[in-house]
Amino acid sequence: MNLLINNYGIPALNFEVNILTPREIEVIKRVLLPSKNIAYDLNISEHTVSSHLTNIKNKTGMLDKYHMAYFLGTRKELIN
Numbered sequence: 001m002n003l004l005i006n007n008y009g010i011p012a013l014n015f016e017v018n019i020l021t022p023r024e025i026e027v028i029k030r031v032l033l034p035s036k037n038i039a040y041d042l043n044i045s046e047h048t049v050s051s052h053l054t055n056i057k058n059k060t061g062m063l064d065k066y067h068m069a070y071f072l073g074t075r076k077e078l079i080n
Contacts, residue, residue, distance in 0.1 A: 028068055
């Protein structure tokens with residue numbers, strides 16, 4: 001887990017090593033949708049969506065879905 005903290009108390013994020021799986025990237029692309037919609041879009045269960053979100057948070061140090069959305073909005077090169 002990435003525990004580096006920036007000046008604002010938000011964990012520093014590091015994606016240089018491609019730490020997210022392709023499925024986690026598919027989930028994070030839809031992060032502002034309700035979990036039910038993400039599950040439907042990806043043909044997986046809501047429990048699996050929850051697991052992916054937890055894994056993303058653990059791998060990146062992101063705090064929640066809104067932090068993920070903010071990060072995606074500011075670092076567009078993460079996802080093509």
